[in-house]
Amino acid sequence: MALTPYDVLIIGSGASGGMTAHTLTKLGVKCLMLDAGPAFDYDKDRSLRPVYDLPYRGFGKPGRFPHITQANEFTAAIWADEKENPYSYDPKDPYYWVRIRRIGGKTLVWGRASWRLSDYEFKAKDHDGFGDNWPLAYADLAPYYDRCEPLLRVSGRKEGLPQLPDGVFLEDQSKDGPSVTRFLEEAKKRGIPTTKQRRAQGALASSMNLLLPDAMATGNLTIVPNAVVREITTDRKTGLVNGVNFVDRRSKREMHAKARVLVVGASTLESTRLLLNSGIANSSGVLGHYLFDQFYVKNTVQALTPEAGGGGGYIARFTNLKSKDKNYLRGYAVDFGSGGTPDPKYFPLYGEALQKALNANRGRGFNATTMGSVLPRFENHVSIDKNVIDAWGVPSLRIQARYTDNEFNMAKDAMNTLAELCQASGFELLEKHDRMVPPGESIHELGTCRMGESPKTSVLNKWNQAHDVKNLFVVDGSAFVTGGSQNPTLTISALAMRASEYMAEQMRKGDL
Amino acid sequence: MLALPAAPALLAQEMPKIEVGVPDAGAETVAHFFSAPQLAALRRLSDLLLPAMGETPGALEARAPEFLDFLIGESPADRKQLYRAGLDALNAGARRKYGKAFAELDAAQADAVLAPLHERWTYDAPKDPLAAFLREAKADVMAATVNSREWVQVVSQRSRTASGTGIYWHPIE
16 A cells, blocks of 8 residues: 655644644645654643652652753653753853653643734844844734734733734733732833733643644644654755655654655754754755844842732833843843742741741742843854764754843843832842843744845745755744744744745645 | 352452552651761751741651752762762851751751851852852752651641642653
């Protein structure tokens, strides 16, 4: 019996691969999806356990996840094992590379924050002269944002801010307590725009429950788990890609899957690693370059509110919009929230005195985390490290990324602004700092396979299609040119949807 | 002739769920990583950091020091060093000030040795090894206590939010 022919081979099942499958299968395109990780049963493969019944009392196996601060002993099995999936960096510049290899990818655990980019990002070079513009404008992507938000069930509140375009939201009608209300007023007095969180709703808002089931229902999608893709294969006569070599995760059996059109959505750095290992789509020489993310200053301020708290929200970027008014380019956003009790470390006490202080301050916590724009720079890059091989024999990456004064100055400004807002709101400041977590830890890694008008300075065109290989598309965060301060998943989804419709149309016309 | 007892029809069809215990339910950790003076200091420190209050068990009832002997013994070298140097510094400080081991100090004397715990927390770790150790130990002793069977069983009966349970993802094949 002949193998079922598929129109499109998709690598990855997360936000980008999932949206690609969702879009293409509804247009009647037959898709085969490969993912490096297993399929699993959300009910049977998880269970309620008391923390004292875990082997390490909730601390987790020491040293198991030196770079994945998000992992804990309950969730340890979710994250890609660091021994099986090594990578390297210069010890002076640590990089935290966080991966999940399971059907659904990182959408299984994402924070669900769903923000649109604006032309302050898409046309950033026009605005401040740094770097490059995207080869598309906000207006090109807006119709796709409009369709992605209802799919992900994004809630939010419309504000009419040009730097943070409104979307199609479930209306957020949540109320704020008196402390947060004062904080919002103090922000307004200073011209600092605030809004409610914009967040996909539901305990699980994942590719696995929101995208893949609809795609499966069309009958046009086949998912093959445990397929660790080694390299993309090329037809030497045409220069087009014609499939992938993969290894079965469990048996290590070597396999080959054919593709008429190949979509790579394996996550920002995994996609670029795959292209580099395959030696394709790099006539520009920029594949692997322009790695950036958002820098995070976690708990930039930690304060106590006079009243037990409640409520929270988001500060939209407000710096350098009309003119350059800071000692840095671009800007930052802030997540803030109140309620709960601050961590015991913030109280310079111990023993019974500490317990009394914790009880007295229950519900009075307030904290804010800064998420800052990182300038895309050529020198921040990844390359193949032939000495670092994963458990399936695939060469891994060496990652070089470093923040610069633009980010450091921005972090300091954010700290001072937040401390001032807290004090003006009558909060007691317990701690403020401007120390960002290492690059990568925000899990918002972007770039390295960027889009652009010119094949000389970019890997992909405005349709996420490789300039060099027309039947190759890369649809995840690696395509980003700039990232702003907004969480990237919604934009990744919208770009994947847009690329998929273009792809389907080109296939229909016989151009692919 | 004796009648055979009726077959337990249900049990023949279904596997029952047997509730099993955890090691701490019937056994003690054999502490072997820290030296005797280090472990004595850790026990005294743990009791000071989180004493039993009313019916709520403290770090000693939760066997937090013995658990940490195991956990730190399994940990990367820098963490081992942080603990060993910190506990040695507690004993050295106690001897210097009072001519006794840390475990033998009364609460006021111990508090003088634990002065770094009254410093405000800062994002960057303190350079002084004792201060750096104490802030880690404060977090670890508290976590080892509130995550213990002893604590969870008492506190979760009082509060629905302090249940000490979570959704555990089973390891993958």
